[in-house]
Amino acid sequence: MSWRWTAWRAVISAFVLFHVSALMIWTMPPCEIKERFSAPYYYYVLPLGVWQWWAIFAPDPIRDTFVLDAEVIDAKGMRHIHEFPRIGDLPWYRKLPRYRQPKFTANMNDREFLKQREFAARHAVRQLNLGEESFPVAVSLYYQVRVSPPPGTWVTDPMERPRIQVIQRYQFATLKEVRP
DSSP: OOHHHHHHHHHHHHHHHHHHHHHHHHHSOSSHHHHHHSGGGHHHHHHHTOOOOOTTSTTSOOOSEEEEEEEEEOTTOOEEEEEOOOOTTSOHHHHGGGTTHHHHHHHTTSGGGHHHHHHHHHHHHHHTTOOGGGOSEEEEEEEEEEOOOOTTOOOOOTTSOOEEEEEEEEEEOSGGGTOO
16 A cells, blocks of 8 residues: 555545544533543534434423524624524525524523634624724623424414523624634
8 A cells, every 4th residue: 555545544544533523522411521631622512513302302392493693792782693693594405504593592501602702792893893992892792592392282372572682792892802
C-alpha cells in the first residue's frame, strides 16, 4: 500500500474517533466527565446541530409549542425584536433542510445549554445590524408558549395570546462583544 492510502485511512479514522467521542460525551447525563471534556466539542456539535434531544419521548414528552425570540433594547431605549426561524408555515421542501431548528428552540430553556443561549443572544444582535452608536444593548431571550390542544381535539383558540417566558437576559457593552 502507498503512504497516501495509509495517511488517508489515518485521517478518516481520526475523524470517526472524534465524531463518536463527541456524540458519546454529548449524550451523557450531566456528570463530571461531561463537564470536563465537552468544551472542545461545542464548536463541532452546536453549528451542525447533532446534539441529542430526548424530551420528545415518553413518559413525559413536551406538549406545548415554543417559539424563540429575542428582544434587544439599545442605548437609546429603542426596542428591536429578532424572530428566530419558524419552519411551521414553510412548504415541505423548505422545511427539510431546517428540521433541527425546533430542537434548538426547545433546548434553550435547559440548564445544560447555557452556551447556546449566549450564542443565540449574540446572533440576534448581529442579525439586527445595529451600529456602534446603539451600544450598550440589553438582550432578553424569551419563548412564546402556546398550549397544545388536548388529545382528540382539533385546535385551541387561535386568538389566545401566547404566554411569554423569559429564558435569560444579557448585556453587551460594545459591538465587539457580539462579533465572533
